Amino acid sequence: xxxxxxxxxxxxxxxxxxxxxxxxxxxxxxxxxxxxxxxxxxxxxxxxxxxxxxxxxxxxxxxxxxxxxxxxxxxxxxxxxxxxxxxxxxxxxxxxxxxxxxxxxxxxxxxxxxxxxxxxxxxxxxxxxxxxxxxxxxx
Amino acid sequence: xxxxxxxxxxxxxxxxxxxxxxxxxxxxxxxxxxxxxxxxxxxxxxxxxxxxxxxxxxxxxxxxxxxxxxxxxxxxxxxxxxxxxxxxxxxxxxxxxxxxxxxxxxxxxxxxxxxxxxxxxxxxxxxxxxxxxxxxxxx
Amino acid sequence: xxxxxxxxxxxxxxxxxxxxxxxxxxxxxxxxxxxxxxxxxxxxxxxxxxxxxxxxxxxxxxxxxxxxxxxxxxxxxxxxxxxxxxxxxxxxxxxxxxxxxxxxxxxxxxxxxxxxxxxxxxxxxxxxxxxxxxxxxxx
Numbered sequence: 001x002x003x004x005x006x007x008x009x010x011x012x013x014x015x016x017x018x019x020x021x022x023x024x025x026x027x028x029x030x031x032x033x034x035x036x037x038x039x040x041x042x043x044x045x046x047x048x049x050x051x052x053x054x055x056x057x058x059x060x061x062x063x064x065x066x067x068x069x070x071x072x073x074x075x076x077x078x079x080x081x082x083x084x085x086x087x088x089x090x091x092x093x094x095x096x097x098x099x100x101x102x103x104x105x106x107x108x109x110x111x112x113x114x115x116x117x118x119x120x121x122x123x124x125x126x127x128x129x130x131x132x133x134x135x136x137x138x139x
Numbered sequence: 140x141x142x143x144x145x146x147x148x149x150x151x152x153x154x155x156x157x158x159x160x161x162x163x164x165x166x167x168x169x170x171x172x173x174x175x176x177x178x179x180x181x182x183x184x185x186x187x188x189x190x191x192x193x194x195x196x197x198x199x200x201x202x203x204x205x206x207x208x209x210x211x212x213x214x215x216x217x218x219x220x221x222x223x224x225x226x227x228x229x230x231x232x233x234x235x236x237x238x239x240x241x242x243x244x245x246x247x248x249x250x251x252x253x254x255x256x257x258x259x260x261x262x263x264x265x266x267x268x269x270x271x272x273x274x275x276x277x278x
Numbered sequence: 279x280x281x282x283x284x285x286x287x288x289x290x291x292x293x294x295x296x297x298x299x300x301x302x303x304x305x306x307x308x309x310x311x312x313x314x315x316x317x318x319x320x321x322x323x324x325x326x327x328x329x330x331x332x333x334x335x336x337x338x339x340x341x342x343x344x345x346x347x348x349x350x351x352x353x354x355x356x357x358x359x360x361x362x363x364x365x366x367x368x369x370x371x372x373x374x375x376x377x378x379x380x381x382x383x384x385x386x387x388x389x390x391x392x393x394x395x396x397x398x399x400x401x402x403x404x405x406x407x408x409x410x411x412x413x414x415x416x417x
Contacts, residue, residue: 045330045393079340080337098238099329101238103239113183135314137315174283175415201366201370237376243317251321255321278281
């Protein structure tokens with residue numbers, strides 16, 4: 001049984017989805033682990049992780065609009081507003097999605113479904129450097 | 140330390156909850172691992188996983204109604220509508236719940252609470268064959 | 279490769295966030311595992327886990343208000359009301375957040391971000407004894 005740790009840095013340029021499937025799968029495959037468990041962890045509270053369809057980009061636009069409705073932005077809506085009107089909605093959207101994802105590894109690769117992509121979901125308007133920790137255990 | 144991988148196939152017949160507690164727990168117990176970690180992974184973006192109360196079926200009906208309100212179905216609501224009016228709400232409901240669950244194993248069985256059941260949450264109207272990957276590591 | 283299991287008991291006193299970062303990190307550090315994976319699991323369906331900002335307490339108040347809007351309380355709103363008007367909203371809020379969290383361990387400690395705290399999110403009004411199972415695997 002072996003383990004590997006890795007850091008993936010994503011430079012975001014505002015609210016939206018940033019696909020990280022390729023770097024995640026490449027790194028996992030390169031570890032030479034046939035069977036195991038891959039965990040991805042987002043070290044932030046205003047960005048999160050999501051597994052979603054990566055075929056039609058309209059899905060991602062609709063998802064973004066849905067989260068904008070579920071956790072709206074607006075003056076006077078929140079007590080915590082000192083970090084900008086997009087900060088508190090960002091925390092709520094992060095709470096509604098995932099800080100971490102665990103994906104079994106089979107035949108040397110993460111067992112993603114045919115249409116599944118791994119995304120960093122950036123909830124802030126400005127540019128941010130986001131750090132994701134990848135952990136792999138297996139044999 | 141050992142690992143085991145398993146595939147659980149669930150034939151769904153429309154929107155709703157499909158309990159998989161029994162096959163999951165039976166398989167995990169049969170691996171003879173006293174202490175470990177069980178991960179369940181749903182290989183789809185319009186179905187998801189949820190741990191919920193399995194005592195009163197009204198809880199599941201209310202949950203279903205709540206997600207129908209949070210991610211409503213309707214003509215003209217979404218840009219992505221080529222796969223049917225239930226497809227985009229399905230992606231949103233999947234994003235709001237879980238693609239994967241990790242459950243510690245203690246005394247040879249998943250450490251579920253007394254009232255906890257494991258459910259596949261099908262978000263599409265039609266019948267689908269859903270695949271869940273189960274991974275167990277421990278000793 | 280080694281494993282450790284632990285039970286963390288949280289005595290809640292009504293709806294809100296209960297930070298457990300300190301006991302979780304202390305226990306994980308004390309296991310002497312340099313690299314690994316920490317999993318936290320909540321054995322309840324009306325309380326859940328969340329990683330959120332632990333700097334400004336107003337964030338937690340706003341989060342609580344947001345979940346009260348997303349899954350409102352009220353007579354006649356739900357079929358399942360035999361356990362009190364706060365029970366069904368509790369199940370919905372648990373479904374929208376997390377039953378489990380997995381955090382990679384690096385340099386002997388959980389790889390939490392600078393502003394990240396681990397919270398039990400109690401969704402019921404009354405006092406409850408909540409049990410969280412912690413599992414650590416690594417070397």
